[in-house]
Amino acid sequence: xxxxxxxxxxxxxxxxxxxxxxxxxxxxxxEIRSTxxxxxxxxxxxxxxxxxxxxxxIDEDTGLIFTYTTFKVDERLKGEYGDEIVxxxxxxxxxxxxxxSPYLPKFTANExxxxxxxxxxxxxxxxxxxxxxxxxRIETDESGAKYIATPVDGLEIINSKTNQRVVNGNKVNLDxxxxxxxxVM
Amino acid sequence: MKTRHILIMMIILSxxxxxxxxxxxxxxxNIFDSAFVFRSLPGLxxxxxxxxxxxxxxxxxxxxxDACDEWDGLPNIPNFCGNLNQIETDITSSNFNSLTDxxxxxxxxIFDEDxxxxxxxxxxxxxxxxxxTFNTATGQITDITILINGSIPSxxxxxxxxxxxxxxxxxxxxxxxxxxxxxxxxxxNGFDRIDPDAIPTMYPFAIPQDxxxxxxxxxxxxxxxxxxxxx
Numbered sequence: 001x002x003x004x005x006x007x008x009x010x011x012x013x014x015x016x017x018x019x020x021x022x023x024x025x026x027x028x029x030x031e032i033r034s035t036x037x038x039x040x041x042x043x044x045x046x047x048x049x050x051x052x053x054x055x056x057x058i059d060e061d062t063g064l065i066f067t068y069t070t071f072k073v074d075e076r077l078k079g080e081y082g083d084e085i086v087x088x089x090x091x092x093x094x095x096x097x098x099x100x101s102p103y104l105p106k107f108t109a110n111e112x113x114x115x116x117x118x119x120x121x122x123x124x125x126x127x128x129x130x131x132x133x134x135x136x137r138i139e140t141d142e143s144g145a146k147y148i149a150t151p152v153d154g155l156e157i158i159n160s161k162t163n164q165r166v167v168n169g170n171k172v173n174l175d176x177x178x179x180x181x182x183x184v185m
Numbered sequence: 186m187k188t189r190h191i192l193i194m195m196i197i198l199s200x201x202x203x204x205x206x207x208x209x210x211x212x213x214x215n216i217f218d219s220a221f222v223f224r225s226l227p228g229l230x231x232x233x234x235x236x237x238x239x240x241x242x243x244x245x246x247x248x249x250x251d252a253c254d255e256w257d258g259l260p261n262i263p264n265f266c267g268n269l270n271q272i273e274t275d276i277t278s279s280n281f282n283s284l285t286d287x288x289x290x291x292x293x294x295i296f297d298e299d300x301x302x303x304x305x306x307x308x309x310x311x312x313x314x315x316x317x318t319f320n321t322a323t324g325q326i327t328d329i330t331i332l333i334n335g336s337i338p339s340x341x342x343x344x345x346x347x348x349x350x351x352x353x354x355x356x357x358x359x360x361x362x363x364x365x366x367x368x369x370x371x372x373x374n375g376f377d378r379i380d381p382d383a384i385p386t387m388y389p390f391a392i393p394q395d396x397x398x399x400x401x402x403x404x405x406x407x408x409x410x411x412x413x414x415x416x
Contacts, residue, residue, distance in 0.1 A: 063287030063328075064306070064316075089307035090316065098321045099287065101314050102213060102360055103389075121304040122278060131308050132389075 034130055035154025040181045043129045045079025045117040047071075048138075048178070051107045052084075056092025065099040067092040069107045071115070077178060078185050079117065081126075087115075088125040105135055112138035112146065114177075138174055146174040155180055211360035211387070212409055215321065222324040224317065225358040225413045230267035231329065233292050238275030240296035240335045241345055246271050249294055252349040255402055256357075262410050265357060278302045285330065287318050292329035292356075294349075300336035312337060312391065313348040315355030329356040343391045347399030354387050359409040361389040 040046060049071035056067045069087045091104040105128075107113070114136040116129040128134035139149040148171075157166040160179035166172070172180075213224040235246055246269065253266030276284050276293075278301035285293065297303050300310070308314055311334060318328035331352045339345035362385040381394040385405040392398045 059282075061282035062285045063289075063318075064285070064330075066307070087307060090314075093321055096321045097318065098215075099316060099318050100213075101308075101316050102355055104308070118304075118309055121307070121309070122301065123305050125307065127304055127307055127309045129310070131311055 034133060036133070036136070036152045037154035037181075037184050039116045039129050039133060040078075040155070040185050043078060043116040043134070043185075044119050045081060045115075045126065046077040046181065046185065047073050047079070047081055047085070047115050047117070048075035048077065049073050049085065049113055049115055051109055051111040051113065053109055054107050056094050058094050058097075064090055065092040065094055065097065066090055067104075067106075071113070074112075075178075077114075077181065085115075085117075085126055087128070088123065089128075089131075103132065105131065114138065114148070136177075141171075148172040148174060148177050152177065155184065158183065211362050212413060213317075213355070213358050213360045214324070217322050217324075222322070223358065223413065224319055224324040224326060226326045229263040229265055229414060231265060231292050231356075232267040233269050233294050233329075235269055235271040235294050236276045236296040237271055237273045238277070238296045238298055240298065240333060241339050242335075245294075245296040245333070245335075248346050248349055251346055252353055255350050255400065256353060256410075259402060259407055259410050261416055262414050265353070276302075278305050281305070287328045287330065290328055294331045295333070296335050297332050298335040300334045303332055303334055306332075310334075312343055312345075313352040315352035317356050317358075324358075326356070326358065331356060341395045341397060342393070344396040344399060347386065347391075347396050350386050350402070351399060354406065354409070357410070358413050359387055359406070362387040362405050362409075364388065364405060 034042075052070040052072055054067055054069040056065050058065050066088050069089070071085050071087070073081050073083055073085060089104060091100050092098070116134040116136075117126045118129045120126050135150065136152070137149045138146050140146050152172050155177075157172055157176050157180045158164070159166050160173075160175040166176055215222050215224070233249070235249060239245060240248060249269060253269070256265040274280070274284065275298075276295045277298070281295075281302050295302065303309050303311060303314060313334060314332045316330040316332070317326045319326045331349070333345065333349055333352065335345075337343050364379060364385055381392050381398045382401075383403055384392050384398060385403045386399050386401070387406055387409070388399070
């Protein structure tokens with residue numbers, strides 16, 4: 001009976017993890033929540049970028065593992081940036097050693113994102129304005145149209161072609177989003 | 186079907202019926218070599234080295250002691266905190282690299298008074314960060330570094346003590362608990378708002394009504410603790 005109960009608890013945890021992972025509640029760390037519009041207003045930079053590669057390396061000084069993610073900058077919506085930026089964020093796995101804090105962001109090669117950035121840190125790397133909400137993931141629907149797959153809030157979405165307000169904001173078209181965010185920056 | 190089979194089926198299926206607001210507890214875990222690995226400490230209590238600097242202009246050690254008292258007050262769990270050894274040196278972004286060694290097994294609590302250490306490691310603006318180094322295959326936590334951001338003044342909207350308790354929870358191996366999300370997003374129709382006093386401490390955002398509610402551990406937090414460290 002005890003073994004069966006353990007199995008049941010493990011299965012429960014497994015299914016819970018799947019559902020938690022698929023919800024939009026998996027935010028990072030503990031921080032004060034900001035809306036998308038607030039972040040765009042206060043960010044030093046906003047770029048549309050494509051992830052080139054992500055690589056974890058051990059820092060010799062501290063023993064911490066950092067993940068270096070290189071992005072090709074496709075469009076500068078705010079701020080001055082070169083053709084490429086690199087985010088250096090603590091966390092990652094090298095061999096059997098992992099340094100982690102829950103929900104530090106991960107990127108996959110060829111992924112399109114909008115990054116909301118703060119000022120460069122003293123190491124010379126740009127940083128995310130918000131670790132949980134400063135990344136807007138972009139996906140492509142069946143028709144080939146790109147949309148923002150991350151929840152957007154606090155922002156009135158205006159259709160980039162008609163200039164009309166978009167009522168259904170659950171799946172925000174990328175062009176509409178850029179059109180709208182330019183209004184608040 | 187026997188009663189025990191019904192009971193087991195109910196436990197397995199319960200997440201599907203209570204998906205929006207009744208997660209019971211969450212632990213950090215990963216899959217390694219197709220095996221489900223819990224992340225946890227090899228033993229309790231944990232001895233900490235405490236930054237000699239200040240936190241929010243005040244005595245950070247007192248906040249850490251209060252946070253430890255909260256975790257150590259959980260029933261049927263060994264004490265989480267052991268010795269709290271405050272060093273004389275103020276750890277800042279200029280000496281962080283030389284004073285931190287994630288391989289030495291020393292567990293650190295660092296008061297990042299101006300937030301610059303957090304910015305340097307790529308995680309700016311958060312209230313706190315609980316970093317663990319662990320063996321990916323076994324899940325055994327070998328080193329802890331907790332960083333608390335002192336650049337955000339402690340207030341009802343972002344409480345330092347609640348933050349320290351929260352980050353400690355991560356380093357024990359506990360994940361975020363999303364209960365409380367409907368208090369802030371209004372995105373879930375048909376569910377009552379949760380009494381902010383009942384929002385678990387492992388909820389990932391400052392509690393908007395009053396973050397000091399995060400100073401007390403709730404039953405969901407206890408559930409995580411019992412799973413990993415209970416009798």
